[in-house]
Amino acid sequence: MSLEQLLERGAVWRASEVVAEPVVAGLGCGHAELDQLLQGQGWQPGSLVEVPYATEGCGELRLLFPLLTASQERWVLWVDPPHISYAPALKAAGVALDRLLLVRSNSRRDRLWCIEQALKRGCCSAVLGWLGDVSPRALRRLQLAAAEGEALGFIFRPAASKDQAAAGPCRLLPEPDQAPDKLAVSVLKHRGGWPLSRRVLSLRQRSLGNRAASLASQPAASAARVRPVR
Template sequence: MANPLALATLPPGLVWQADRLAGSAAPGLPTGFAALDAQLPGGGWPRGALIELLAARPGVGELSLLLPLLRSTPADHWLAWIAPPRLPYAPALAAAGVPLERLLLVRTASDAETLWATRQATASGACTAVLAWPGRVDNAGLRRLQLAAEDSATPLFLFRPADAARQPSVAALRLQLSARAGRLLVHILKRRGPAPGAPVELVLPQRPGLRTESKLSPPSLHVLARPAPARPALAGLHPRHS
């Protein structure tokens, strides 16, 4: 066992202790929620990393959590949404400040196409963020996505069911999300550093006039997506056949 007195004599920052948040080579992207930033290494969303958002059902506030990042998209970058289970609701997104002209919606016909499109959009380096709703994905698939995020310095958000928490993951950050009385509870399952003792409780901004009725979303949270009707794919990416 290392001598704590000897460790104390070393220059500051040379040794990282496991009970402290890990440092980050680059500052994180602000989440827009100070309480959450305080719990994340780098003070925000990690750049160039795979981030998993786990929830028992869609509509708990997972999109509202990302609004501060989405609205900061510059004019020369895209927001890629890969295989969302519901059609993005343009009026709510526009009112929230998300630039709709930079939103790229990709619909897919299979889990394999979803993973392919997610990897291509991430690796392109042309996106401020990539949001993807994959079906089944194994560890090898997650590893490829993580590498694409690292190489392109693009944050990749995967929306996955709650039971995915039982599956090991190479994701740099894993958050379990749930709604309670109009608030979003964020339980950090994995981060670079020790796990906190209690979930982070966030108050999501309320936007009058943007709520829609939905069996999938609690009425206390505004809805940013609606069930997608059957229509031809709007994908801008197509898998290669070989």
């Protein structure tokens, strides 16, 4: 069958025929360069952001500092980070330590369950989880939980995961830059556009706008029980 026939039957997708979805204003990332690349000019509540990284401490956490510092009233949940964060550095950056929860799980099943619970309840301004090998089904379930709770989740995974299918609408690849206060970020996936090549961001502390800070400190949603992820 010729290409013309396939087009007539509607069997071939055309980028020019994509119906534009309503753009929802996001939470500013605190990095103007990154805001300009993402739909809605920032992080989208109700979504999962996957962050594959090759080197621990390359700046993957400092990328989130503007969001974390704006979360002064709601909880920020960290699930199984590879190292215990240095509290004085977090405090110096403006992170409210009394609103930070650190969870250590006993198994991957418990880890996924904890992340899912927090996302679905919408009780945190941000949920940060560190995962190794995980099934696409489990990631899809986490994305559904984030959408239900209108929550914002960040999943940190090994760099090899960047070539796997992404369940969430956004995937960022951070890489260290030669300058200590810079971070190279590649947007591997984002809603409403094609992947974007490396951009170098400044890691100097920035603040979110008044609107973003207000959204980050909204009261927590009511709790809801869900089944564990298998």
